[in-house]
Amino acid sequence: MTPDQYCQDRAAQSGSSFYYSFLFLEPLRRQAITALYAFCREVDDVVDECPDALLARAKLGWWRNEVKALYESHPSHPVTQALATSLKDFSLPQEQLLEIIDGMEMDLDQVRYADFKALHLYCYRVASVVGLLAAEIFGYSDRQTLKYAHDLGLAFQLTNIIRDVGEDARRGRIYLPQDELSRFGVTEADLLQAHYSDDFRRLMAFQVERAQTMYRQAFAQLPAVDRKAQRAGLIMAAIYRATLDEIVQDDYRVLDQRISLPPLRKLWLAGKTWLTA
Numbered sequence: 001m002t003p004d005q006y007c008q009d010r011a012a013q014s015g016s017s018f019y020y021s022f023l024f025l026e027p028l029r030r031q032a033i034t035a036l037y038a039f040c041r042e043v044d045d046v047v048d049e050c051p052d053a054l055l056a057r058a059k060l061g062w063w064r065n066e067v068k069a070l071y072e073s074h075p076s077h078p079v080t081q082a083l084a085t086s087l088k089d090f091s092l093p094q095e096q097l098l099e100i101i102d103g104m105e106m107d108l109d110q111v112r113y114a115d116f117k118a119l120h121l122y123c124y125r126v127a128s129v130v131g132l133l134a135a136e137i138f139g140y141s142d143r144q145t146l147k148y149a150h151d152l153g154l155a156f157q158l159t160n161i162i163r164d165v166g167e168d169a170r171r172g173r174i175y176l177p178q179d180e181l182s183r184f185g186v187t188e189a190d191l192l193q194a195h196y197s198d199d200f201r202r203l204m205a206f207q208v209e210r211a212q213t214m215y216r217q218a219f220a221q222l223p224a225v226d227r228k229a230q231r232a233g234l235i236m237a238a239i240y241r242a243t244l245d246e247i248v249q250d251d252y253r254v255l256d257q258r259i260s261l262p263p264l265r266k267l268w269l270a271g272k273t274w275l276t277a
Helices: 003-014 017-022 027-049 053-071 078-087 094-109 116-138 144-163 165-170 178-184 188-192 198-220 231-249 263-276
Strands: none
Touching (some): 003 017, 017 231, 027 094, 027 116, 231 263
């Protein structure tokens, strides 16, 4: 199996909304974004699938060394070997790949966030940085596009947090800010016991509105000159926002199920957005 095929399989098997946005890209950019996505999956899975925190930390340390090896031209993992090809064509700063790992490691050190300001650093590392790297791969001519990419990444992560509230709580992680839980009268026990209430719905409506505001802010910062180049990101946004709509329509039932769109709808949204963006 080639490094590119390994990354392609990782992306396809994940069922992620991101995969559908890659399908319409030209081969060079598709290869690069697929390798970047596979890198994110690898380091994320270290934390999600390794119950031993010490072992997970050691594995993330291995990935830091592997990123260093990538930029010294001797990577050993299929993902970094695929990324090595991308370095020839795109600006993918080493420090940003390392910052993604730093974000994943935060899950080993911090499982509660006092307020949204505290949560923001986590979201920046695991999502906004990915958005900035993706913008480099998709291409842009106006640096204002980087502000769009930063905010769009944040919007994606806020959507993930909303979608995965119950699943994350069962893993011992609560990303909803503690001060907001208190403000709306929702306890951690409510999340763990899948207790739905009007207070919980108001809390989640607040979270959804913040995510939607971030999408609107991101779109407002995308220069018209770069809109076509950034269509892959707009596809992701269309799918993610449709998922938010489904969550609202399902009365915020995110504690005992994971709401997602069927593959055919994702593909339809991807094609529609590609043609109209």
